[in-house]
Amino acid sequence: MSGDADPSEADTAARRAVVAKRVDSGAADLTEIRQLAAAAGYEVAGELTQTRTEDAAFMFGEGKVAELRDLVRRTGAGTVIIDNDVGPYQTFNIGGELPEGVEVVDRFTLILEIFGQRANTRKAQLQVELAELRYELPRAEAKASLAKRDERPGFMGLGEYDESVERDIKRQISEIRDELDSIAEKEEARREQRRDSGFDLVALAGYTNAGKSTLMRQLADELAVDENDERHRDLDTTAESQDMLFTTLGTTTRRAEMEKRDVLLTDTVGFIADLPHWLVESFESTLDSVYRADLVLLVVDASESVEEMREKLVTSHDTLYERNEAPIVTVFNKIDRLAPGELADKRAALSGVAPDPVAVSAKTGAGVAELRDRVEGELPEWERERLVLPVSDDAMSLVSWVHDHGHVAEETYAGEQVTLDFEAKPSIVSRARARAADIAAPPTEESA
Numbered sequence: 001m002s003g004d005a006d007p008s009e010a011d012t013a014a015r016r017a018v019v020a021k022r023v024d025s026g027a028a029d030l031t032e033i034r035q036l037a038a039a040a041g042y043e044v045a046g047e048l049t050q051t052r053t054e055d056a057a058f059m060f061g062e063g064k065v066a067e068l069r070d071l072v073r074r075t076g077a078g079t080v081i082i083d084n085d086v087g088p089y090q091t092f093n094i095g096g097e098l099p100e101g102v103e104v105v106d107r108f109t110l111i112l113e114i115f116g117q118r119a120n121t122r123k124a125q126l127q128v129e130l131a132e133l134r135y136e137l138p139r140a141e142a143k144a145s146l147a148k149r150d151e152r153p154g155f156m157g158l159g160e161y162d163e164s165v166e167r168d169i170k171r172q173i174s175e176i177r178d179e180l181d182s183i184a185e186k187e188e189a190r191r192e193q194r195r196d197s198g199f200d201l202v203a204l205a206g207y208t209n210a211g212k213s214t215l216m217r218q219l220a221d222e223l224a225v226d227e228n229d230e231r232h233r234d235l236d237t238t239a240e241s242q243d244m245l246f247t248t249l250g251t252t253t254r255r256a257e258m259e260k261r262d263v264l265l266t267d268t269v270g271f272i273a274d275l276p277h278w279l280v281e282s283f284e285s286t287l288d289s290v291y292r293a294d295l296v297l298l299v300v301d302a303s304e305s306v307e308e309m310r311e312k313l314v315t316s317h318d319t320l321y322e323r324n325e326a327p328i329v330t331v332f333n334k335i336d337r338l339a340p341g342e343l344a345d346k347r348a349a350l351s352g353v354a355p356d357p358v359a360v361s362a363k364t365g366a367g368v369a370e371l372r373d374r375v376e377g378e379l380p381e382w383e384r385e386r387l388v389l390p391v392s393d394d395a396m397s398l399v400s401w402v403h404d405h406g407h408v409a410e411e412t413y414a415g416e417q418v419t420l421d422f423e424a425k426p427s428i429v430s431r432a433r434a435r436a437a438d439i440a441a442p443p444t445e446e447s448a
């Protein structure tokens, strides 16, 4: 290609990619990396796999790298995406063997690229920046120490690296952490406030593409409760959601319609297997709404094979295991895509990792009513209380407060008295009792 190709053509070439993967043994599976590449907006023009032990210099064997170069030439790809943890020197070396200007991207930079494109809130942007810096840090360290020891004079061709680069990265990391901490504190305060108002907090969790956002639309009211909602095209019921990984990056909260309980439902970022710790940690607070929920709905795509479902369930449980405090209900989604009998077989095969799952189709709405019942059944128990109050303005305001924060079974008026029979969270019941006591025997001037 000539150097002065028109920019849009150059752009198309850059988005055309070859995907490659090396495994130590067995056959390399490119399904996921292809999906990730598509999610980042690449067009996959070729693929290459190799089964062998890792080559220190090139990741692949040298012959394979030559094959890769030919494939890149043939397809006119501008990017090579490698589904391995490629070291900084390996990236540099592979790049040196490829036609001029071809970029080498590894699995993690690809995921970061997707996150970067989807980050539409301050928090998500900070998290992406943090992950990028944490990816960069060990590379800057390696470059700095190499430059210092002057072992590889030619290495400076990569750019001038010294310790100030490293120091700068560390300073930026600590600034971003501080800002993320203060965002997390505000979110925690908001969660507590919502709990105090009688809401139960339910979080949707699960592997990316399981159908969490689609299920959210089935369960939620029209009313949005988060200020950044309008930026989530996810929630737009008219938008046809795509079969894509990581469509949701931030979290969104909406009220869900339940029989008795007032539920706030939060949609979250999807899990994915094999993420390096620095990436998981950068997005940790995204999962706070899962860890701190009253109930977690763990959504899995039941149209996948039993093996895939098991692997994803295990990944999800691993992610939840350490920090999660809430009970978990497993939801088998996409049952509209199952053959007769398939659901029963899968239930049986997965009973060890998913005891008693609820089966739904977020698309058709099948099973969603059962899911609502199950959510109400699994939420922490409410307390029952009966209050008898003299009819007054204060009593009426308490009655409407109880309606807002709990479920009133009976409200009867007899003479000058109102009897209120209701259920609510224990904390709500005790506040109602205290207010009722004040109404029955108003505090005197001195004690007020």
Ligand SMILES: Nc1nc2c(ncn2[C@@H]2O[C@H](COP(=O)(O)OP(=O)(O)OP(=O)(O)O)[C@@H](O)[C@H]2O)c(=O)[nH]1
Binding pocket: 207, 208, 209, 210, 211, 212, 213, 214, 215, 241, 242, 243, 244, 245, 246, 247, 248, 249, 268, 269, 270, 271, 333, 334, 335, 336, 337, 360, 361, 362, 363, 364
């Ligand atoms: N056939 C069928 N497709 C579904 C169902 N639920 C979701 N989908 C499709 O599955 C794809 C992913 O759905 P999403 O709701 O975006 O998945 P998600 O879990 O929010 O994904 P991330 O936001 O990437 O974590 C979309 O193409 C949906 O239309 C279902 O019950 N049946």
Ligand SMILES: [Mg+2]
Binding pocket: 212, 213, 214, 234, 247, 248, 267, 268
């Ligand atoms: Mg989603």
